[in-house]
Amino acid sequence: AQSVTQLGSHVSVSEGALVLLRxxxxxxVPPYLFWYVQYPNQGLQLLLKYTTGAxxxxxxxxxxxxxxxxxxxxxxxxxxxxxxxAAEYFCAVSKAxxxxxxxxxxxxxxxxxxx
Amino acid sequence: NAGVTQTPKFQVLKTGQSMTLQCAQDMNHExxxxxxxxxxxxxxxxxxxxxxxxxxxxxxxxxxxxxRSTTEDFPLRLLSAAPxxxxxxxxxxxxxxNTEAFFGQGTRLTVV
Numbered sequence: 001a002q003s004v005t006q007l008g009s010h011v012s013v014s015e016g017a018l019v020l021l022r023x024x025x026x027x028x029v030p031p032y033l034f035w036y037v038q039y040p041n042q043g044l045q046l047l048l049k050y051t052t053g054a055x056x057x058x059x060x061x062x063x064x065x066x067x068x069x070x071x072x073x074x075x076x077x078x079x080x081x082x083x084x085x086a087a088e089y090f091c092a093v094s095k096a097x098x099x100x101x102x103x104x105x106x107x108x109x110x111x112x113x114x115x
Numbered sequence: 116n117a118g119v120t121q122t123p124k125f126q127v128l129k130t131g132q133s134m135t136l137q138c139a140q141d142m143n144h145e146x147x148x149x150x151x152x153x154x155x156x157x158x159x160x161x162x163x164x165x166x167x168x169x170x171x172x173x174x175x176x177x178x179x180x181x182x183r184s185t186t187e188d189f190p191l192r193l194l195s196a197a198p199x200x201x202x203x204x205x206x207x208x209x210x211x212x213n214t215e216a217f218f219g220q221g222t223r224l225t226v227v
Contacts, residue, residue: 009155032213043119043205043218044158090157094213102148102173102212107157 002027004093006106014114019063019078021109023091026072033074034092034103035065044090050074061085086113117141121206121219128196128226136191136222138206146209147189148216151175151202158205164189165212196226 007022025031032051036044048059055067061084065076074091091106122137140147148163160173164183178200180192189208193200203223207216 034215036218041221043220044207044216045218046215049215092216102160102163103209103216105150105158107155 002031002093002095002104004091004104004106006089006091006109008109009107010110010112012112012114013081015083016080019076019081019085019111021076021089021091021111023065023074023076023106024072025074025091025093027093027095029095032094033065033067034094035059035063035074035076036090036092036105037061038088038090038108040087047076047089081111081113083113083115086111119206119208119217119219121204121222123222124220126222126224128193128224130196130198130226132196134193134196136193136204136206136224138189138191138219139187140189140206140208140217141187142208142210142217143186144208144210144217145186146212146214147183148173148207148209149179149181149189149191150205150207152205152221153202161191161204163212193224198226200224201226 003026005024034049035047038044048057050057050067058064063078088108088110092103094103119140149161150158159175162181164170206219
């Protein structure tokens with residue numbers, strides 16, 4: 001069975017500082033990986049996804065993530081935090097082969113930006 | 116393009132009452148699902164459907180029913196509401212099961 005672990009339920013960074021949100025996955029076959037963002041009182045919105053090809057994936061709002069198979073990781077980064085980045089972030093995994101595996105979500109990381 | 120539409124946005128129920136949360140998508144997606152979101156627990160899958168007429172249970176199905184009579188609609192029924200069902204409910208649709216999910220805005224349900 002696949003699973004996702006997000007290290008740190010709460011992360012605080014200063015405005016302008018590097019944002020790093022950690023995600024590790026387990027999957028017996030090549031994974032599809034996703035990061036979603038949830039702003040207060042909103043649904044989840046896709047930030048970026050990795051399916052195949054380039055392991056460094058760029059998403060919306062200046063975020064990017066790198067798929068590292070050897071480390072089973074898909075950490076989310078942004079070079080310079082903005083106040084508008086304050087939100088909850090979810091990592092999710094599914095399997096690349098067509099089958100019955102559904103998206104599995106991590107428990108989320110709440111990002112706070114310190115002015 | 117409306118995407119995924121959920122109604123209502125807010126609901127308060129008394130213990131034992133029943134109700135239906137509505138979900139509709141206009142993207143002709145095969146796969147639809149219902150999640151509940153609780154603090155510290157992320158999103159947990161309640162029920163899902165891989166196409167009209169086909170539904171299956173997720174991680175936390177007890178106390179909920181679903182049906183999928185059309186591709187567009189996937190209502191979630193609470194049969195006899197309990198305080199433990201106080202949560203935020205999200206409907207999502209995917210082109211296929213393992214592709215990106217598109218989420219509705221959520222329904223905040225309180226059972227008193």
